[in-house]
Every structure is written in C-alpha cells, then in structure tokens.
Amino acid sequence: MRRIWREEIERIVPYQAGPSLETLERLHGPLVRLSSNENPLGPSPHVVxxxxxxxxxxHLYPDGGSTAVREALAGELGVGPEQLVVANGxxxxxxxxxxxxxxxxxxxVVPEPSFEPYTIVAQxxxxxxxxxxxxxxxxxLEDVRRRINARTKAIMLCSPHNPATTIIPRGPMMALxxxxxxxxxxxxxxxxYGDFADDPDYPDGIALLKRYPRLLIxxxxxxxxxxxxxxxxxAIGSAETIDRLNRVRAPYNVNRLGQVAAVAAIEDREHREKxxxxxxEERAFLMRELARRGFLFPPSQANFLLVKVPDAAATRDAMAKAxxxxxxxxxxxxxxxLRISIGLRETNERLLKVLDFSRL
Ligand SMILES: Cc1ncc(COP(=O)(O)O)c(C=O)c1O
Structure with missing residues (x-):
C-alpha cells in the first residue's frame, strides 16, 4: 500500500488545546478561564x-513582512528590524x-517537562x-550542558518556565x-512570560543576544x-538567524488585524503596565493566601501558579462547578x-473560597 503520511507524523500525539471556551460555556454557563494563561484585563481599548x-x-492581503510591527518593536527594543521576525503566535x-x-x-535538548510544542516540533x-x-x-543548566555534544542542533529554554513558573537567573544563563x-x-x-518577571536576577535577553549571536529570543x-x-x-535574533527563519515562513503569515493590533499594543504602554x-500584585496576593492555607508551590515569576494539591482532579472539578x-x-x-492563571481579585477570591470549601 502506498504510504502517504510520514512515519514520524504517525507517532505524534497532537497538542491538546482542549474544547473552546464557547463550547464549554454552552455546556456549563459563564466561565472564567484560568487554564490558558490569558490576560485578565483583555486587550487595550486602543487595540479594539x-x-x-x-x-x-x-479583503486586502496584509504586509507580508509585518514591517510596521517590526519597526515599532525595533524602536521599543533597541534592535534592528532585520533582527526581528513576526509570526502567527x-x-x-x-x-x-x-x-x-x-x-x-x-x-x-528540551527540559522535561516543558511547553509541549518544543518536543512536537523536534519529532x-x-x-x-x-x-x-x-x-x-x-x-x-548543568544538566543541559552535560547533554550537549557535536550532534546538538538546539537547546530549548523557557524562562519563566511553563508550567513550573521559575526563571533561569542571569548567572547560570551566562555561565551556560x-x-x-x-x-x-x-x-x-x-x-x-518574561513581562511578568520582577526578580532582579531575570536577565535582559536582548543584552545577552548582543554577546551571544546564536541566541534566539x-x-x-x-x-x-x-x-x-x-x-x-x-523572535529576536541575529540578522543571519532571522533571515533563515524568513526563508521558510509563509508569505502572509500574520494577518492584517493582528498586525494593526500589535502596533497599537506597542503604542499603549499604559495598558501593558497595568x-x-x-x-x-494578584500573584503576590494569591501566593500569600495559598501559603497561609498550607499549599506548596514554587514562587512564580509568570502570570500563573503551579500549586500542589491533595487531589488535583477533584479540586479541578470543584472549581469548574464554581x-x-x-x-x-x-x-x-x-x-x-494545578496550573492556575492569575485572575482579577474577585476571581482569585472565589478560587480561594472553592479551595477552602473543597478541603472541609
Ligand atoms: C512557554 C510558551 N511559549 C509559547 C507560547 C505560545 O504563545 P503564542 O500564543 O504566541 O503562540 C505559549 C503559550 O501559552 C507558552 O506558554
């Protein structure tokens, strides 16, 4: 029989994004989603x-090179537009x-566990x-380093880490x-999740890129x-790296609405700061309240927490009911x-109530 699909594709377990919010709301009524690390404030009014x-x-094709986005980012980040490629996420x-x-x-080399698409892309x-x-x-990073050899093509690092919420501090990063x-x-x-890191040891990736051109942020x-x-x-990288990524990119990979929205989001610094x-603030509130209740979790530098719970499935279900x-x-x-995105204060308080109730 003629083999149509590549063998490696047969072995891939597709990324499970889960049912859409709309599908879930049809089944359960209004929901707050703290499972996808989204922005609790929504987009900036300027973006809307x-x-x-x-x-x-x-009806008009977008700018294939996302020029306005790259120029706005270049100004904001202090790199050249040729060091930037914009993509569909x-x-x-x-x-x-x-x-x-x-x-x-x-x-x-992929830290394990980490964001699943790193592994899928390699497979x-x-x-x-x-x-x-x-x-x-x-x-x-010591373990990562031990695993590097002549066949190593790439190292996938995530900081703040999804799902572990921790950062790679400047010292170990530079040592690697x-x-x-x-x-x-x-x-x-x-x-x-770099925008949510407030640890003074969180390195400035762009400053590192100037010294280490094989870095790709x-x-x-x-x-x-x-x-x-x-x-x-x-992505921000050397001009050579960005040129190679551009060679394999679809001609119009970022749509018109995405491009104007990205420029508007760069302009609205206040919304990003907010x-x-x-x-x-809410991360500190939740961490304090969870610690007071005896929960264990790594101190988070992301917009979510990874909390150890006695019965994850039961707690998740109790929250879904609420x-x-x-x-x-x-x-x-x-x-x-449980991986829990940081929500608005009212949501976070509700979440704590469910935890209190489900432990009675
Ligand atoms: C670590 C990490 N990298 C990349 C992404 C993908 O981001 P995007 O929405 O831009 O595709 C996510 C999304 O959750 C993520 O957690």
Missing amino acids: DVVAREASRV ADELLQLIGLAAFDPGDEI IAHATVVASPLLGYHTS LDAVGDDPPLIVLDEA LRTFSKIAGLAGLRVGY TRRLVI GILVRDGGAVGFPGH
Whole structure:
C-alpha cells in the first residue's frame, strides 16, 4: 500500500488545546478561564479601536513582512528590524525553527517537562529529543550542558518556565552561554512570560543576544498585550538567524488585524503596565493566601501558579462547578498539581473560597 503520511507524523500525539471556551460555556454557563494563561484585563481599548477600523480592509492581503510591527518593536527594543521576525503566535516561530534548522538525527535538548510544542516540533523534523529533567521546579543548566555534544542542533529554554513558573537567573544563563563556546547550538530562549518577571536576577535577553549571536529570543503579544486570539508573536535574533527563519515562513503569515493590533499594543504602554502591575500584585496576593492555607508551590515569576494539591482532579472539578477553569498539572507533566492563571481579585477570591470549601 502506498504510504502517504510520514512515519514520524504517525507517532505524534497532537497538542491538546482542549474544547473552546464557547463550547464549554454552552455546556456549563459563564466561565472564567484560568487554564490558558490569558490576560485578565483583555486587550487595550486602543487595540479594539484599530481592529474595528481595519476590519473593512480585510479583503486586502496584509504586509507580508509585518514591517510596521517590526519597526515599532525595533524602536521599543533597541534592535534592528532585520533582527526581528513576526509570526502567527510564538507557536509558529517554533515551527519555523524546526523547518529551517532541524535535520533528521539532530539532537534537541528540551527540559522535561516543558511547553509541549518544543518536543512536537523536534519529532516532526525526525530530530531526537534529548530530555533534561528539571531539578524540582528549576531548569538545570548543568544538566543541559552535560547533554550537549557535536550532534546538538538546539537547546530549548523557557524562562519563566511553563508550567513550573521559575526563571533561569542571569548567572547560570551566562555561565551556560560562556561554556558552549564560539560555535554553539542554537539557544532558543522562550520569554513568552518574561513581562511578568520582577526578580532582579531575570536577565535582559536582548543584552545577552548582543554577546551571544546564536541566541534566539521568542516573545508573544498573547499574554502581556492580551492578543491571544489574534495570534502574534515575534523572535529576536541575529540578522543571519532571522533571515533563515524568513526563508521558510509563509508569505502572509500574520494577518492584517493582528498586525494593526500589535502596533497599537506597542503604542499603549499604559495598558501593558497595568497588566503587569495587576498580575504582579494578584500573584503576590494569591501566593500569600495559598501559603497561609498550607499549599506548596514554587514562587512564580509568570502570570500563573503551579500549586500542589491533595487531589488535583477533584479540586479541578470543584472549581469548574464554581465556574472557574484551571489546568490539571497531570496534563503538563506535574501530576498532583494545578496550573492556575492569575485572575482579577474577585476571581482569585472565589478560587480561594472553592479551595477552602473543597478541603472541609
Ligand atoms: C512557554 C510558551 N511559549 C509559547 C507560547 C505560545 O504563545 P503564542 O500564543 O504566541 O503562540 C505559549 C503559550 O501559552 C507558552 O506558554
């Protein structure tokens, strides 16, 4: 029989995004979703305005190079536009990396557990995933380093880590970058949650990039800017890295609404600051209240917490009954935990009440 689909594809377990919010609300009534690390404030009103205005122009193809977004980002970040590629979410950036860089047999070092698409992209390319176990809730760069050899094509790092919420501090990060030498693998640093880190030891990825050109930083408008539904992410790298990613990118990968929304989100610094302040304040509130109740969790630098609970499935169900969706840690490599996005104060208080009630 003729084999149509590639063998490696048959082995892939598709990423489980779960049912849509709309489907769940049809079944259960109004819900607050704290399972997808979204922005509790929603998008900026300026973004809503520009998207509404742009809607009548959606019959026109977008700018294939996302020029306005790249120029606005370049000004904001102090890099050249040729060091930026914009994509359909950071998710697409991972695919571009796989397409442009991964050959069958390459080794890709991936902390385990971590954001599942890192592994999926490597499997699609028929590359070998080399798992580097977390040390508790922390990425162990010493372990990562031990796993690097001549076949290593890339190292996938995530800071703040999804789902473990911890950062890779500046010291160990620089020690790794120094140790890998002048001809290192590609070092992908996923900073999807970087805007929520307030630890003074959280390194400035762009400053590192100036010293270590094989670094590739991934960021997204989904979290801090609340554009998850429009799908806009970007990568910052050397001009050479960005050029290679551009070669495999679809010609119009970022749609018109996404592009104008991203520019508007860059312009509305106040909304981003408001989001950051809210997340940091509510994160401190939730951590304090959970600790007071005896729950264990790593101190979070992201817009979510990873909380150890006696019965994750029962607690998740109790929350769903109260109209709050949280992620079962078992689905993201941490059985016995719940991954809970930081919500508005009113939601967080409700969540604590469910926890109190379900422990009686
Ligand atoms: C660590 C990490 N990287 C990347 C992404 C993807 O972001 P985007 O919505 O831009 O595709 C996510 C989304 O949750 C994430 O958690």
